[in-house]
Amino acid sequence: MAAPSTPLKNTVKGYATYMGREGHYAFLLHRLTGLGVLLFLTIHILDTATVYFYPSLYEHAIELYRATPFMLGEIGLLFAVIYHGVNGLRIAVTDMWMPKRWAIEKQRKAVRLTLVVAILLWTPGALVMLYNLLLHNFGVDLLAMLPFGK
Amino acid sequence: MLVYLKIYRYNPEAGRNVPSFDTYNIEAEPTDRVLDLLEHIKGEIDGTISFRRSCAHGVCGSDAMRINGRNLLACKALVKDVGNEITVEPILGLPVLKDMIVDMEPFFDSYKSIMPFLVNEDVPADGKERRQSPEQRERFDDTTKCILCAACTTSCPVFWADDQYVGPAAMVNAHRFIFDSRDQAADKRLEILADHGGAFRCRTAFNCTEACPREIHVTQAIAEVKNAITSGGVEY
Amino acid sequence: MIMASKASVKPSFETTAWRFMRYSGILLIPLAWFHVYLQDVIVGVHAIDIDYVAVRLADTGWVIYNFLLLGFAFAHGMYGLRQVMFDLVHKESTRRVLSILMLIFWLVVTAIGATALAMGARPELVQ
Amino acid sequence: MTQTHQHEVVIVGAGGAGLMAALYASRSADTAVLSKLYPTRSHTGAAQGGIGAALANLEPDKVEWHSFDTVKGSDYLGDQDAIDYMCAQAPEVVYELEHMGLPFSRNPDGTIAQRRFGGHTNNETKQPVLRSCYAADRTGHMILQTLYQNCIKNKVHFYDEFHVLDLLMKDGVANGVVAVELATGELHVFHAKSVVFATGGHGRIWELTSNAYAYTGDGVAITLRRGLPAQDLEFFQFHPTGILKLGILITEGVRGEGGILVNGKGERFMERYAPTVKDLASRDVVSRSIYLEIRDGNGINGDRYVHLDMRPEVVNKYAELDGRTLPDGSPYRVTGEQLLSKVPDIVDFCRTYLGIDPIKEPMPIQPTAHYAMGGIPTNVHGQALSDAQGTIVPGLFAAGEVACVSVHGANRLGTNSLLDLVVFGKEAGKKAAEHAKSSDYKPLEANPTDFTRQQLDRILNNTGGEKIVHVAEEMKTKMMDDVGVFRTADGMASAIEKMRELRERYKNISIDDHGKRFNTDLLNAWELGCLLDVALATAVSAHARPESRGAHAREDFPNRNDAEWLKHTMTWLDGDQVRLDYKPVTITKYEPKERVY
Ligand SMILES: Cc1cc2nc3c(=O)[nH]c(=O)nc-3n(C[C@H](O)[C@H](O)[C@H](O)COP(=O)(O)OP(=O)(O)OC[C@H]3O[C@@H](n4cnc5c(N)ncnc54)[C@H](O)[C@@H]3O)c2cc1C
Numbered sequence A: 001m002a003a004p005s006t007p008l009k010n011t012v013k014g015y016a017t018y019m020g021r022e023g024h025y026a027f028l029l030h031r032l033t034g035l036g037v038l039l040f041l042t043i044h045i046l047d048t049a050t051v052y053f054y055p056s057l058y059e060h061a062i063e064l065y066r067a068t069p070f071m072l073g074e075i076g077l078l079f080a081v082i083y084h085g086v087n088g089l090r091i092a093v094t095d096m097w098m099p100k101r102w103a104i105e106k107q108r109k110a111v112r113l114t115l116v117v118a119i120l121l122w123t124p125g126a127l128v129m130l131y132n133l134l135l136h137n138f139g140v141d142l143l144a145m146l147p148f149g150k
Numbered sequence B: 001m002l003v004y005l006k007i008y009r010y011n012p013e014a015g016r017n018v019p020s021f022d023t024y025n026i027e028a029e030p031t032d033r034v035l036d037l038l039e040h041i042k043g044e045i046d047g048t049i050s051f052r053r054s055c056a057h058g059v060c061g062s063d064a065m066r067i068n069g070r071n072l073l074a075c076k077a078l079v080k081d082v083g084n085e086i087t088v089e090p091i092l093g094l095p096v097l098k099d100m101i102v103d104m105e106p107f108f109d110s111y112k113s114i115m116p117f118l119v120n121e122d123v124p125a126d127g128k129e130r131r132q133s134p135e136q137r138e139r140f141d142d143t144t145k146c147i148l149c150a151a152c153t154t155s156c157p158v159f160w161a162d163d164q165y166v167g168p169a170a171m172v173n174a175h176r177f178i179f180d181s182r183d184q185a186a187d188k189r190l191e192i193l194a195d196h197g198g199a200f201r202c203r204t205a206f207n208c209t210e211a212c213p214r215e216i217h218v219t220q221a222i223a224e225v226k227n228a229i230t231s232g233g234v235e236y
Numbered sequence C: 001m002i003m004a005s006k007a008s009v010k011p012s013f014e015t016t017a018w019r020f021m022r023y024s025g026i027l028l029i030p031l032a033w034f035h036v037y038l039q040d041v042i043v044g045v046h047a048i049d050i051d052y053v054a055v056r057l058a059d060t061g062w063v064i065y066n067f068l069l070l071g072f073a074f075a076h077g078m079y080g081l082r083q084v085m086f087d088l089v090h091k092e093s094t095r096r097v098l099s100i101l102m103l104i105f106w107l108v109v110t111a112i113g114a115t116a117l118a119m120g121a122r123p124e125l126v127q
Numbered sequence D: 001m002t003q004t005h006q007h008e009v010v011i012v013g014a015g016g017a018g019l020m021a022a023l024y025a026s027r028s029a030d031t032a033v034l035s036k037l038y039p040t041r042s043h044t045g046a047a048q049g050g051i052g053a054a055l056a057n058l059e060p061d062k063v064e065w066h067s068f069d070t071v072k073g074s075d076y077l078g079d080q081d082a083i084d085y086m087c088a089q090a091p092e093v094v095y096e097l098e099h100m101g102l103p104f105s106r107n108p109d110g111t112i113a114q115r116r117f118g119g120h121t122n123n124e125t126k127q128p129v130l131r132s133c134y135a136a137d138r139t140g141h142m143i144l145q146t147l148y149q150n151c152i153k154n155k156v157h158f159y160d161e162f163h164v165l166d167l168l169m170k171d172g173v174a175n176g177v178v179a180v181e182l183a184t185g186e187l188h189v190f191h192a193k194s195v196v197f198a199t200g201g202h203g204r205i206w207e208l209t210s211n212a213y214a215y216t217g218d219g220v221a222i223t224l225r226r227g228l229p230a231q232d233l234e235f236f237q238f239h240p241t242g243i244l245k246l247g248i249l250i251t252e253g254v255r256g257e258g259g260i261l262v263n264g265k266g267e268r269f270m271e272r273y274a275p276t277v278k279d280l281a282s283r284d285v286v287s288r289s290i291y292l293e294i295r296d297g298n299g300i301n302g303d304r305y306v307h308l309d310m311r312p313e314v315v316n317k318y319a320e321l322d323g324r325t326l327p328d329g330s331p332y333r334v335t336g337e338q339l340l341s342k343v344p345d346i347v348d349f350c351r352t353y354l355g356i357d358p359i360k361e362p363m364p365i366q367p368t369a370h371y372a373m374g375g376i377p378t379n380v381h382g383q384a385l386s387d388a389q390g391t392i393v394p395g396l397f398a399a400g401e402v403a404c405v406s407v408h409g410a411n412r413l414g415t416n417s418l419l420d421l422v423v424f425g426k427e428a429g430k431k432a433a434e435h436a437k438s439s440d441y442k443p444l445e446a447n448p449t450d451f452t453r454q455q456l457d458r459i460l461n462n463t464g465g466e467k468i469v470h471v472a473e474e475m476k477t478k479m480m481d482d483v484g485v486f487r488t489a490d491g492m493a494s495a496i497e498k499m500r501e502l503r504e505r506y507k508n509i510s511i512d513d514h515g516k517r518f519n520t521d522l523l524n525a526w527e528l529g530c531l532l533d534v535a536l537a538t539a540v541s542a543h544a545r546p547e548s549r550g551a552h553a554r555e556d557f558p559n560r561n562d563a564e565w566l567k568h569t570m571t572w573l574d575g576d577q578v579r580l581d582y583k584p585v586t587i588t589k590y591e592p593k594e595r596v597y
C-alpha cells in the first residue's frame, strides 16, 4: 500500500512546493498566462461576434469592458500576452534551433531576460492604460497634474 | 554546527498511515552529507527510518530525495550547501511505500519502454570492435552518464501530473542510443517517442536538468530527440 | 569508416501539433501584440463602439488580419488547453471525450467568430 | 507465508559478474537473477579506470605480457592456468562488450581507447603500457549499464530487491536459496538446479573504504555458514588513492594519465620505492610506500595523508623528466581541458566532497580498503570448491569479487577485476546452465527457511540493547588498525580477540524496526553478522601467515617466503572455531622471483 496520493495532489504539491529554479517558475507563468489569455480570447470572440448576431448587446458588452475591474484586468492581459509571447519565443527558438542553449547558466539568464523584456514592453502600454482608466472612470487627468503638463 | 532536520515519515504498518514529519536537532560538520545525517539518525536514534543507499558517492543512483524542496542525491548534498535547516522528503510522483522509499517500478518500466539497448547484429568479420570516431563517440557522451536515479523524472511537472509521460530519464537513455552511430533502431525509438506520452509532452520546464546529479543536459537531449523526430531522423 | 544512417519517422499528430504551437506562437507575436496594443492602448476601450467595429470590418485588410488572428490564436490556445487537460485527466476514455468536446467547442467558437468577421457589424440593427 | 519459486539457474547478485552469468545462462536455461539492490545500483557501476586487455591498439602488447604482469602483480600467488585463461580471453570479451553496445572511448582511428594502469607493462622495455580499455572514468558504470540493457533485451527474469540470506543444500549439492523480499518482508524459497553467487566484496569491514554500503560479504558469509570454505581472505587490497577521510576512490587512471604522488616535502617519493615505473607500481607497493612516508613524518604538514597531483603543469613537468612520449613519438603533454575530459567524474568528486578543483590544486589522499582478492574458492569454470583438493560442490558456482579463482593472488592489478567479472561471469553462467540441463531438481528439505527464520527472529526478538552501529564502528577501527596495510602478530592476535568479543556482543543486537516492509534495520543487522564472520575469518587467516606477500604486509616478517608459504589459505568457520588448510598454487610458466617495479 502506497501513501495516499493522486497525480492531481502531486501536481498541486509539486507546483506549489517544488523548489525549482527559474525554469520551473517560467513554466508556471507561461501556463498561467496562456490560460488567462485563452479565457479572455474566448470571451472576446463571443462578445465581438455580437456585432453581427445581436448588435444591441454589443454596447452592453463594451460597457462592461470599461468598468474599473475589467480595465485593470486588461492591464494584466497586456502583460500576459507579452510575457507569454516573449517566453514562448524563448522556448520555440531554443527548442527548435539552438538546443545547446538548454544549459543551466544560459537558461537561468534567458528566463530572467524574458521577464525583463516583458516588463519593458509592457510598462509603456500599462501606463497609457492606467492613464485612460483614471481619466475616464475617475476623472483624474494625470498628464494635467504634471508640472510640465498641457 | 547544529542542524535542524525534518524527516518525512510514512509507514502504515506501524500506524503512521498519514504522512508526517519527525524532527531532530543534531550536531554535524559542514562537510557532512545529508546521507551521513540520515545514517546517524537511523543508527543512533531511530532505526525505523527507511531509505535506500549504496555507493555513498553519487554513482549508484539509490538515494534521490527531495531535500529542502528540490531533488538531490542525499550522498551528494553537503550540509554546507543545503543549510542547517534541512527537510527531507521522498521524490514526488512515484508511490511512496515507506518513508523515503518509493515504488521504482513505473520508472523502470518507462526506461524499458524505449528499447534501452543497442540494436546492431552486424559485427566486423575479424570479430574486433566496430569503429567509431572520437567525434561520433562524443555525440552521445553526455547521456551515457545516466545512473537512473529518477531525480529528473520526479522533478518534472508533466510527470507529476501525467504518469503516462515517459519522463526525462527514459528520453536521456533513448538519446544515448539514437545518437550512437552504431545503433540501427533509431527510427523505432523515435517513433515511440513521437507518440502520446513521448517527447512532445515535455514543456521545457527545465527542472530535470537542474536536478540531474550527473549534470546531464537533459532538456537539451530531449530537444535533440524532438528535432530528430520532426526533421525525420538523425545523421551520423 | 562508419555506416551513415538516417532514421525516418512518420509525423504523428503530436509532432504536427507541436510544430504548429511553435510556428503559430511566433506568428502570434506580431498579430496578437499589435492587436492588443492597438485596441487597448492606442485606441482604448472608451473609444470603441459598434460603429468603430463596423468601420474596421468593412476593410478587407483588417478582416484578413482578424481572420489570421482568430484562426491561429484560438487554435493555439485550444491545443494548449488540451495539453493542460492531459495533465489533469489520465483516463484514456475521458481524455477522448474531452478532446472531442474541446474540438467541437473550438469549431463552434471559431465558426461564430468567423461568421461575424465575414458578415461584418450591423450597427443599423442597434435599438 | 513462504512462496516457493523454481528456476533452473538462480543467480545471486546483479553486478557485472551476475549479469554476465545471467546473459549466458539464460540462453539455454530458465534463469532468475536475485539482487538486494536494483541491478544498476550494483557496485560494478563505481569502477572507474578500465578493463584490461592486450588489444595493442596503439602500441605493441601481448596476451603473454598481460599474463606475466598479472602473475607478478599477484606476488606469484595467482593460479597461472586461470590467469592465462583470463588474459587470453580478455580481447574477446572486450570486443564482445563493444558488440553489446558498450560506449568505449575511442582512438582517432576509431578503435577502443586504452590508457596506462599500475603494474601493466611492456615486458621488453619494462615501461608502462596502454592496456586498460576505458570509457572515460566510468568504465564500470558502462559495463553495468550495457550488461543490464542486454538482459532487458534478452528478457532475463529479475527479482529486484530480494535479499538472499541462505544457501540451500541437500546431500552436499546446492539446490536453492532463501531470500527476503524487501517490499513485503516475506521469505521466498528459490528452488534451483544451479546457484551462482556473484555478490561482490566485503570492504565494509574496514573503517576507510571505497566500497558501497552494500559490500557486506553476504556471499562469503552465507557459504561459510553452510560449512564451505573461503580462500585467501587475508589478501585484501588497499587502494593507494582514496579521498582523505571519505575513502572515495580516485582511479589509478589519474596516475595513468600522468598524475603523481607527492609528500609533505614536495618530493615525488615513488621514485625511491619503484624506480622504473614509479607512480604506476602495483597497488600494494604504492599503498605501503604512502604509509611509510606518513610514518616518517613526510605526510602533508606531518599529517596522515599525501597529495595526488594532476595539475597539467605538474603532469607535463614529470612527463618531460620521464621522457614520456605519445605513441607517435612526440612528447607527452596535456592540458587541463584534456584531463577533464578523461577523468570528469574524479573532478566532480573533488569539487563536491573536497571543494577543490584537481586541475588547479593537488588532491589529499590516503589508502582505502578496496578489493577482496579472496572469496569463495572456484576453479576456472566458476565451480565452487569445498576443500583444498579441489572437490567440486555440485550445483554451486561463484564469480566476480565474491569468488577466488584465483587470478589476483595476493594483489590484484587495476583493470583485472572488471576483466575477471566478465570472463568468469560468462564461464560460470555457461557452466551453470550446462549443469542445470544435465541434472534434476534435488528435493528441498522439509523446512527450508528454518535456518533463516532463526537468524532473523534472533535479531527481531532481542532486547539486549546493543546497537548495530556501535559494534560495526569497533569492528572497523580495529580491522583498520590491526589488519590493514601493515600487520603484526600482536596486532592481529588482538584483532582476533576483538572479533570474537564483538561476535558475542552481536548476539545482543536489538533493533527498532519490527515491521516487515522494507525493514532495512533488520537487514543492516543481518549484514553486520556477515561482516563479523568474514572479519574473524580474515583476521585468523592473516595471523596464520608469517610472511609478507602482496597485500598482506607484515612488519615482523617483511619478506616473502616461497619455500613454505607459496600456497592458498582455505578457511572454514564452524561457530566460533576457525579451521585452516592450505592448497598449492598452480604454477605453469612463471617461476616465482623477486618483485621489483
Ligand atoms: C570505486 C571502485 C573502483 C573500481 N575500479 C575498478 C577498475 O577500474 N577496474 C577494475 O577492474 N575493477 C575496479 N574495481 C573493482 C570492481 O569494480 C569490483 O570488484 C567489481 O565490480 C565487483 O563486481 P561483482 O559483479 O562481483 O559485484 P557487484 O557489482 O558489487 O554486484 C554485487 C551484486 O550482488 C548483489 N548482492 C549482494 N549481496 C546480496 C544478497 N545477500 N542477496 C542478493 N543480492 C546480493 C548486489 O545487489 C549486487 O547486485 C573498482 C571497485 C571500486 C569499489
Ligand code: HEM
Residues within 6 Å of the ligand: A030, A031, A032, A033, A034, A035, A037, A038, A041, A081, A084, A085, A086, A088, A089, A091, A092, B202, B203, B204, C021, C022, C024, C025, C026, C027, C028, C029, C032, C033, C073, C074, C076, C077, C078, C079, C080, C081, C083, C084
Ligand atoms: C504572442 C505570441 C505567442 C507565443 C510566441 C506563444 C507561444 C507558445 C508556445 C511555444 C507554447 C508551447 C509551450 C510548450 O509547449 O511548452 C504555448 C503554449 C500555450 N499558449 Fe501560447 N503563444 C502565444 C500566444 C498565445 C495566445 C494568444 C494564447 C491564448 C489564446 C496562448 C495560449 C497558450 C496556451 C493555453 C498554451 C499551453 C500552456 C501549457 O501547456 O502550459 N498563447 N504558447
Ligand code: SF4
Residues within 6 Å of the ligand: B145, B146, B147, B148, B149, B150, B151, B152, B153, B168, B169, B172, B211, B212, B213, B214, B215, B216, B218
Ligand atoms: S538523467 Fe540524471 S537525474 Fe535523470 S535519472 Fe539519469 S542521472 Fe538521474
Ligand code: F3S
Residues within 6 Å of the ligand: B155, B156, B157, B158, B159, B167, B168, B201, B202, B203, B204, B205, B206, B207, B208, B209, B218, B219, B222
Ligand atoms: S522537467 Fe519536464 S517538462 Fe521537460 S524539460 Fe524537463 S522533462
Ligand code: FES
Residues within 6 Å of the ligand: B052, B053, B054, B055, B056, B057, B058, B059, B060, B061, B062, B063, B064, B073, B074, B075, B076
Ligand atoms: S548512495 Fe549511491 S548515489 Fe547516493
